[in-house]
Amino acid sequence: MSRLDSMMRRLAAQRDGLNWAAEQIADLPGDIADLGLGNGRTYDHLREILPDRRIWVIDRVLQCHPSCTPPEADFLQGEAEPMLRKLAQSGARLALAHYDFGFGIKEKDVAEAARLSPLIAATMQPGGLIISGQPLVGFEQLKGPDTIAPDRYMFYRA
Template sequence: MSRLDSMLRRLTAQRDGLNWAVDQITDTSGDILDMGLGNGRTYDHLREILPDRRIWVMDRVLQCHPSSTPPAEDFLQGEAVPMLKKLAAGGPKIALAHYDFGRGIKQDDVAEAAMLSPLIAQVMLPGGLLISGQPLVGFQQITGPETIAPDRYLFYRA
């Protein structure tokens, strides 16, 4: 599979997974967490499909498209460990988290996701939903939408 086809497959799975997740959390209160702002495409989609939810966004640097810049009070800038600890200080509040950290080196990205998983668990509401391109540990893996290949995107309950 070409890198272009792989990217298209990933982005489609990401969009379909987020859209599916909205239906899963309609009866749940709580905030949203987007880990890995990047260009801001996912954040932009989240605020469109969840306009009444607070969306926390986390990344090392703010370098997104100007139209996808989160409000300063919802942007946690810095390394993931201190930012997750900062968010956790107020207690669990996240109903839906999207994990999109990574540098594109699979072994390193998997190790980072495993290391961050306990900190992510601290911000999740019981029963909260996680969507991730990397395997997370300590959560119950669930089946996502049928349109997404099981190895393409992963779905978990806190």
């Protein structure tokens, strides 16, 4: 599979997973988190499909497209661990989190996801969902939508 085809498959899976998760949490109170803003595409999609929810964003740096800049009050800039602690201390409880932190080195990304999992758990509403491109620990793994190949994205319940 070409890198272009792989990217297209990943983006379609991400969109399908977010849409599925938004339906699943329709009756669950709580905020949303985009953990790893990047260029802002996912954040923009979350704003569109969950317009009435507060969306927290964590990233090391703010370097997204200008149209995808989160409000200053909802953007926690810095390393993941202290920002997740800050989010938990704020009292926010998440109905949905999208985990997209990473360095681009699989072993390092998997280790970071495992290390951050308890901090993510501390922010989650009971029954909340986490969508992740990396394996997380300490959550109930769910089967996501049928349109997504196994292990392309992982779905968890807090």
